[in-house]
Amino acid sequence: MEQELEKRDEMAAGDGASGGFTKNKTLASILNVEMIRDKTGEEIAELWMKYYSTKDTISAVIPTQIYEMIFSRSKSCPMFLYALPQKEGYEFFVGQWSGHELHFSSLINVQMLGENAPSQLILYHYPDLQEEKGVVLMTAEMDPKFITVHQAQCLANQVQLFYGTRRQETYRLVETFNHQPADFKHMSVIAELEQSGLGPAVAPGGS
Template identity: 30%
Template sequence: MASFRLQGFQSVLRGKSHLLRSPQRRWAQVHDVRFLASHHDPKYVMDKYRSKLDQKAKEEGHESVESLKEAYSDKIQDLRRKASTVATPEPNTVVPETPKAFHPPPPPQDQSATEHAARKVSGKTSPIKPLSTFLDVEKFRDLPPKEVEALWRLRHANSPTSICAVIPLETYQRIVSAAKHNPQFVLPLPRQIPTEEAQAKGTDETQSAAEMHFLQWAFHPPAEDFVAPPTASGETVNNHTSTVIFTNLGAFKMHGTYAQPHTTVTHYLDLADEKGLVLMLGQVVPDRGVSTSEATWLVSCVQRFYDFGGQASGRKGELVRMFTKGDVENFKVEELLEESERIN
């Protein structure tokens, strides 16, 4: 039996776990704190140093401290002027209020042609970058579905951090229907780790293990102002853009919603009405502990577990539902691992 390192999983599964709730944010109050410049009473200073001042006056041939002050009056005034500031003004002087300097707003940063097109097309309706900013959608509309799929894969073939796929509309609609009712889930990532004996002896013997990853669905308005072609029903399926983000479960347990995802997947429905295809594009963030091939495994598992009525018509779909309900008694991690490796 393979051994599995699954830390912090049970607390995530329970419906009352703090990880499935938005963390409480405590905002610190910022106060304007300034240094206070205080001036002592001159009489107090004179009384404190009276004996030393008398001695100084006698050494320089003055009859009293007052005559000593008169002799040094010019020097004292000069030192006061040099030491005076807005915060510590010279005594018995009025410091005029300094007008606040006017700082013009910084010039707008230059935007690339792609960013400009994205803002022009999508406006503020969706945070997703429109498909038309990196693909000539109009040309794709004139191509048959097989060529669309081939060109889409070829478009991202040379990117070492990209994951792409073309999903039939019918399959995508089943997946999205399940995702709206089950927006969160966990998936295991198989790994081979050295055994304790191998670490002690320095050998290459390994054992099977699994690293858990947390996924979250999100739905946004269409990424661009799309004008649907006329159809018999007058409706369009391009009414949203969906994303899936993957985060290491350990990082999510520690940081909650502030945890940095390692992979983000976006589904574009721009060609769904005409071609019956949904274009999927995933981006893997380098140096987040997951390679592109490992992220591809996790993305492929989404269809295996969310395609209710398709690949997930059996036990896989039941595991997703049990996770959503927080059914700790019936949700078995070992069964999750077995189902993730079983390809229908």
């Protein structure tokens, strides 16, 4: 199984698109979907996490119910402003959904380049097994010049925090950003992060 993953990984890397991101990254390009048909959602989750634990990237296994909520919300609220703790304060990133992909670009880039701002992190979600196995697999590609694995993990955790929450006040920030932008206060994102414990616990810099 692991050899199979390695082989496919190399093939996918071979056709990396410009900027190091893979175009049309399908689950079949990572996993032999036939080989895992007889495995349970837990076994697949374990294999997925174990495989990616050795890579310079992040991965997750999201229960179907949570992903369904995140995905349906992403359709009505495709964008949000995320705050990344830095040594001095926070840096803001705009996350924009495109189907099952979530593209992040720093707010500075978006302000300067608009639509043409390059993605610095992409989260890929694979709903292929959600009906049958009850899990949605996620992995990511990032531009290491701009973003570390630790920072990518922090942004991915925030997606669950804001889009996967059952707290209406938390999700209301996402709705406000998309539908009443004039009323949106970026400091409320920071307040929410600090309250959730995802805030200032920054890994030591200079990795």
